[in-house]
Amino acid sequence: MNSRIGYPSPGGIQMHLSIILPAKNESAGLQKVLPGLRDRFPEAEVIVVDDGSTDDTAEVARAHGAHVVGTPYSMGNGAAIKRGARAASGEILVFMDADGQHDPALIPRLLEKLDEGYDMVVGARDGAGQANAGRGLANAFYNRLSSWMTGHRIADLTSGFRVARAERFRQFLHLLPNGFSYPTTSTMAFFRSAYPVAYVPIPVAARIGKSHIKPVRDGLRFLLIIFRIATLYSPLKLFAPVGSAFFLLGAGYYAFTFATQHRFTNMSALLFSAAVIVFLIGLISEQITSLTYQAVRGERRSSDGPTA
Numbered sequence: 007m008n009s010r011i012g013y014p015s016p017g018g019i020q021m022h023l024s025i026i027l028p029a030k031n032e033s034a035g036l037q038k039v040l041p042g043l044r045d046r047f048p049e050a051e052v053i054v055v056d057d058g059s060t061d062d063t064a065e066v067a068r069a070h071g072a073h074v075v076g077t078p079y080s081m082g083n084g085a086a087i088k089r090g091a092r093a094a095s096g097e098i099l100v101f102m103d104a105d106g107q108h109d110p111a112l113i114p115r116l117l118e119k120l121d122e123g124y125d126m127v128v129g130a131r132d133g134a135g136q137a138n139a140g141r142g143l144a145n146a147f148y149n150r151l152s153s154w155m156t157g158h159r160i161a162d163l164t165s166g167f168r169v170a171r172a173e174r175f176r177q178f179l180h181l182l183p184n185g186f187s188y189p190t191t192s193t194m195a196f197f198r199s200a201y202p203v204a205y206v207p208i209p210v211a212a213r214i215g216k217s218h219i220k221p222v223r224d225g226l227r228f229l230l231i232i233f234r235i236a237t238l239y240s241p242l243k244l245f246a247p248v249g250s251a252f253f254l255l256g257a258g259y260y261a262f263t264f265a266t267q268h269r270f271t272n273m274s275a276l277l278f279s280a281a282v283i284v285f286l287i288g289l290i291s292e293q294i295t296s297l298t299y300q301a302v303r304g305e306r307r308s309s310d311g312p313t314a
Contacts (some may be wrong), residue, residue: 009061023050024172025113028065028086029104033066039102042110046246051096054104055086063104070196084188088179091172100169107210108167115206125174129167129192129208135236148190148231155239157280161205164189164231174201181238181298190231191204193240199299235290245288253281 017036025043029036035271036054043052058080069115075093078084091099098120102108112129120128144162152160178195182188186243196203256277263271 022096023047023098023100023117024087024094024101025050025100025105026053026087026090027072027096027102028055028056028057028083028088028090029059030080030083031059031063032061032104033061034106035062035103036063036070036072037065038106039104039108039110040067040072044071046110046113047166050100051094053090053093054091054094057083057086078139083186084182084191084286085184087112087188088182088184091176091179097172098169099172099272101286106168107212108212109209112208113169114206116167119206120169120171122203122204123202125167126170126192126196126203128162128165128189128203128205130161130163130205131210132207148235151232152190152194152235152239155235155243156194157252158197158203160193161207163193163235167208167210168192170196181235183234187231187234190234191238194235195299198239199297202227211265237295240244240293241291241295242288245284245291249281249285249288252277256281 023222026241027039034100040054042053043050052072054072054074055064056064056067056074056076058077064074064076073093075089077089081089082225087101090101098117100113100116102110102113108129116127117128145162148163149160152163164187168189170192174196175192177199178192180194182191193203233244254257256274260270261267270273
């Protein structure tokens with residue numbers, strides 16, 4: 007038996023399981039999480055990606071039998087995810103935080119859902135699982151926006167607790183950012199490539215140790231998630247309404263100035279120009295997005311085999 011066989015599916019097929027934990031100064035959290043993982047998945051491959059920690063994160067991970075992938079300096083949460091996915095040998099990848107928020111006992115719930123034919127299953131937090139009210143509101147907005155973009159209900163766009171088929175996930179490593187928005191990017195990439203995604207409600211515990219999220223710096227970064235959602239899925243769904251808004255403003259302002267001053271003003275010309283430019287940017291972005299996923303679609307057709 008392969009030492010990395012970690013989970014029997016309901017159909018009786020043994021799945022090779024790799025559990026990946028990005029960690030930066032998370033020695034306290036790992037002391038809680040790793041024993042739980044070993045108790046429930048003794049044969050799974052456990053990978054701790056030490057993202058330039060200055061504490062004994064790597065030593066704690068090795069002491070609990072985890073394979074440590076280290077970096078000489080911090081590269082970011084997304085970079086750690088990419089390094090862990092490249093190092094993993096399992097057919098199924100499990101991603102979870104090393105700070106104690108995610109309970110290893112919940113992993114079977116995600117795996118059982120994966121066996122229903124999904125390519126990715128995400129643990130969806132409720133309002134109580136958000137770090138604070140501000141982040142809860144921001145995540146609710148991201149969920150609604152992404153649901154509108156994809157046409158599918160997205161219960162938790164930014165959850166880092168998820169399982170995915172390794173073959174599918176690795177197709178999008180080049181798209182993943184090095185920062186904190188890897189969950190957003192991977193989710194939208196799966197939807198864009200017609201890989202089915204499911205959500206399973208999960209409780210989330212309070213983290214152990216200090217959060218690495220900085221409200222001002224990362225708040226601005228999370229605003230960029232909105233644009234990543236658009237550019238990763240369907241840019242015209244964002245740019246077309248914005249361009250239409252500029253056009254309507256220009257038309258309205260022109261009607262007002264024509265009625266009051268009987269002339270066409272520079273402001274109307276500027277608004278009309280902005281409408282055209284925004285629409286053209288969206289059109290170009292749409293073409294770039296299609297080209298980005300063209301290779302992925304080709305890989306999927308070849309892996310699925312010839313059709314009758």
